[in-house]
Amino acid sequence: MIDKQSPIPIYHQLEEYIKQLIENGKLKPDEAIPSEREYSEQYQISRMTVRQALNNLVNDGYLYRQKGRGTFVNKQKVEQKLQGLTSFTEDMKERGMMPSSRLISFEIIPAEPQLARKLDIKENTPVYEIKRVRMADNLPMALETTYLPANLVKGLTEEIINKSLYQHIEEKLSLTIREATQQIEASIAKETEVNHLQVDSGSPVLLIVRTSFLEDGTPFELVKSAYRADRYKFVHTMQRAAK
């Protein structure tokens, strides 16, 4: 279980070991794990090393401590950090619905000043503009416009868009999106939205503007969406850094 000769730090080995037990369900929520001194004796490692492993797991939200009582397994899972960073497709699948799209327009346009600023490119640099109605279980859910700098994503075709834009980006172009900023606001559906989303005029919509960045911080895409408020709730989980 613990290999002292391994180049992998002992605390990290213990960390992974306990993490596995939790993820396998062998350690259940609110169950106490062995005490620091027990780990220390069982594996013949110092208590401070055990503490280093446990501290990391506490920071990651796997465990919580209670002075005088012990260390316990936490309930929630750590995942879901990318909620909202995923594509519409993944988002809908997650919600158990069948996603689909209807392409409204697809063209290359010169970037307007505001767009150029957000994508950190020069004015009038060519960008792809993709307008789609996004549907879930064949019901209109959102009206979405995506802007991609043409130099970053060459040779985009209607076919690729209809298949899976994200898959193309990640697998074929091997680009990884690392970070995204979202702005969320409420509004009343405008005329195009009323038409494409098939809602009454005066209906509320949730506007989401997302800017994604690559590993090196380059802005990669800007997506503006208008969601039908009666069908869509945006959910996300945040963790506070440990004190």
Place this chain on the structure above:
Amino acid sequence: MIDKQSPIPIYHQLEEYIKQLIENGKLKPDEAIPSEREYSEQYQISRMTVRQALNNLVNDGYLYRQKGRGTFVNKQKVEQKLQGLTSFTEDMKERGMMPSSRLISFEIIPAEPQLARKLDIKENTPVYEIKRVRMADNLPMALETTYLPANLVKGLTEEIINKSLYQHIEEKLSLTIREATQQIEASIAKETEVNHLQVDSGSPVLLIVRTSFLEDGTPFELVKSAYRADRYKFVHTMQRAAK
């Protein structure tokens, strides 16, 4: 600077001291701070104690380390990670506005089934219900209702609420909120919202429902807010987990 006789742990004193230097701008981004051994010798404390302080600051995002080189000050991003997890007060200050509140009602009520489920308590368990109009620069911004299990937060008074509920919770009751889930949706202002927020009927509002959890995963509070869509944008940054 460091008082060994103080009941406050040394590592925590050092932590606060360095944090201050960063927030005052006396330590600038990407600047190296003194080495662990320097701190250790200067204040006559052990290196491990220094490391405990620095590790906490690294976890909180104030510092970053480079093996073989040193420990450096991070760019001020810490706030952003808790965006949406912070209180209305902090949120507005962050946006450069002056927050204030007007208490509408404050009472203890028995938890209804739905609320009881969300706070993971039994039906009819007493909970505090606090209704407030939240203002920024003296303009109504949101209508907010907070529910707190009475057994977790004993002895709440109007005075405490008007001063700083969060400060009371964190400092006096020494409870730490570790995680929160938010649901965000768009809607049209209802009558009470129209009245309290001073908007026209038919105006869009952003509804945010937040559930906060303590370190051990216990649900701690439920906050329902209706924000004026014309004044409030919800912004958040997400990072994708490394693959």
Place this chain on the structure above:
DNA sequence: TGTGTTTAGATGTCTATACCAGTTGAAATA
């Protein structure tokens, strides 16, 4: 000039020990 090599100093890992401060349950006491 350019390329290895040494070296000082940084963080990273780990040990062994000590005492403090909550928690709990069993033993001693009223």
Place this chain on the structure above:
DNA sequence: TATTTCAACTGGTATAGACATCTAAACACA
């Protein structure tokens, strides 16, 4: 029987020292 006391746990804080690993600059050599 009911209560109090206390010992044996728990995690929290702190020390001192050892060796590993990495970085960057100084140095030596071809």
